[in-house]
Structures are given as structure tokens and as C-alpha cells.
Amino acid sequence: KQEVTQIPAALSVPEGENLVLNCSFTDSAIYNLQWFRQDPGKGLTSLLLIQSSQREQTSGRLNASLDKSSGRSTLYIAASQPGDSATYLCAPPGSGGSYIPTFGRGTSLIVHP
Amino acid sequence: DTGVSQDPRHKITKRGQNVTFRCDPISEHNRLYWYRQTLGQGPEFLTYFQNEAQLEKSRLLSDRFSAERPKGSFSTLEIQRTEQGDSAMYLCASSPTTRQGPNTEAFFGQGTRLTVV
Numbered sequence: 001k002q003e004v005t006q007i008p009a010a011l012s013v014p015e016g017e018n019l020v021l022n023c024s025f026t027d028s029a030i031y032n033l034q035w036f037r038q039d040p041g042k043g044l045t046s047l048l049l050i051q052s053s054q055r056e057q058t059s060g061r062l063n064a065s066l067d068k069s070s071g072r073s074t075l076y077i078a079a080s081q082p083g084d085s086a087t088y089l090c091a092p093p094g095s096g097g098s099y100i101p102t103f104g105r106g107t108s109l110i111v112h113p
Numbered sequence: 114d115t116g117v118s119q120d121p122r123h124k125i126t127k128r129g130q131n132v133t134f135r136c137d138p139i140s141e142h143n144r145l146y147w148y149r150q151t152l153g154q155g156p157e158f159l160t161y162f163q164n165e166a167q168l169e170k171s172r173l174l175s176d177r178f179s180a181e182r183p184k185g186s187f188s189t190l191e192i193q194r195t196e197q198g199d200s201a202m203y204l205c206a207s208s209p210t211t212r213q214g215p216n217t218e219a220f221f222g223q224g225t226r227l228t229v230v
Binding site: 004034036041042043044045046049089091094098100101102103104105106 | 117119146148153154155156157158161169202204206217218219220221222223224226
């Protein structure tokens with residue numbers, strides 16, 4: 001069974017800092033990995049999708065890297081803003097060649113002015 | 114396209130009642146997923162459809178839960194004889210299959226918040 005761990009569990013930073021959110025997963029035989037953002041009481045918003053053949057994917061101030069062999073992905077947030085406050089979830093697929101997104105508990109981020 | 118739509122957004126029900134939720138995926142997305150999320154946890158997979166076929170069910174999906182996707186478009190999730198432990202956010206997601214294969218992006222709806230009293 002795919003197990004997903006995100007570190008840190010929570011993060012509180014002042015506006016303007018560059019951030020690193022870490023994701024590790026146990027089954028590295030994955031097709032892709034997706035990063036999501038979730039605001040309190042809301043659904044998930046897709047941020048980035050990295051294919052297994054890629055090492056990085058960028059969208060605006062967000063950059064996600066994938067090291068499939070070591071079972072790790074990292075989300076970098078540049079110049080953080082209060083509007084970035086949310087829970088960030090990474091989702092590799094499940095085990096055994098599945099492509100069903102599998103989640104850990106996420107990283108809860110607060111960016112204060 | 115307006116994205117994945119879920120209805121209702123909120124539902125309060127008494128213990129023992131049946132409830133049904135609806136999910137309308139993004140048009141032409143042949144894959145549809147249901148998840149459950151409790152406070153402080155990530156979404157937990159419940160079940161998955163490819164077109165109208167229910168291909169995978171989690172052990173979390175007890176016999177009180179049933180899901181359907183009769184024409185391969187919208188889906189319903191029914192919970193019978195609700196219990197307080199069923200209180201959670203129920204999330205639906207969809208994704209397409211492309212000629213390049215299954216490595217596609219999943220899109221989520223806003224969820225249905227169920228409270229069992």
C-alpha cells in the first residue's frame with residue numbers, strides 16, 4: 001500500500017520567505033505525482049502535475065521536483081504571500097501500477113503579513 | 114467547463130437516515146473517484162469508476178455505502194443508516210484518459226460536508 005508522508009506537518013512563516021515542503025512515498029513505481037492546495041472547508045485545487053519522466057515542473061512562484069528513485073517530491077514556494085496560506089497535499093498514485101491519487105495528511109501553511 | 118460539481122454542499126441528517134450525494138464530473142472525463150476526508154486528515158480513497166464500471170472499492174466502503182455511475186456521466190454516493198462516524202467531507206474527482214495514457218491530472222469538486230446528529 002502506498003504510504004505518503006509530508007514534512008513539516010505545519011509551518012508558520014512571515015511574508016516573503018521562500019519555502020520548501022517535503023513529500024515522501026513508499027512505492028516509487030509511479031506514473032506521476034500531483035500537488036494540491038486545500039483551503040479550509042473547501043475542495044482540492046490542482047497546482048502541479050509531474051510526470052514520472054520529468055524532474056521538475058513550474059507554475060508561477062511554485063516549483064515541484066520529483067526524485068522517483070528515492071520516493072521524494074519537493075514543492076518550493078518563492079516569495080510567500082498571505083494568500084498562500086492553505087494546506088498543501090502531494091498525491092502519488094497508489095501501489096501496484098495504480099493511478100488513483102493517494103494522500104498523506106498534508107502540510108498546513110500560514111503566511112503572516 | 115465549470116469543473117467538477119457536487120451537490121449538496123452541506124447535509125445535516127439524523128442518525129439512521131439515508132443520504133445521497135451527487136457528483137457531476139468534467140465533461141468527457143471517463144474516470145471518477147470518491148474520497149472521504151475527516152478533520153486534520155488527507156482524503157481517503159473510497160471508490161473509482163472508469164466510465165460506468167466500478168473498478169475499485171476501498172475497504173472503507175462498508176456495505177452501508179453504495180456508489181453508482183449509471184451512464185458513465187454523473188455519479189451518486191449513497192450512505193444507508195448513517196452513523197455519527199460518517200460525518201466527514203465527501204469529495205469527488207475526475208480525470209481523463211488520453212491517447213498518451215493514464216498519466217493525467219485529477220480535478221476535485223468542492224465537496225459535500227455531511228454532519229450526522
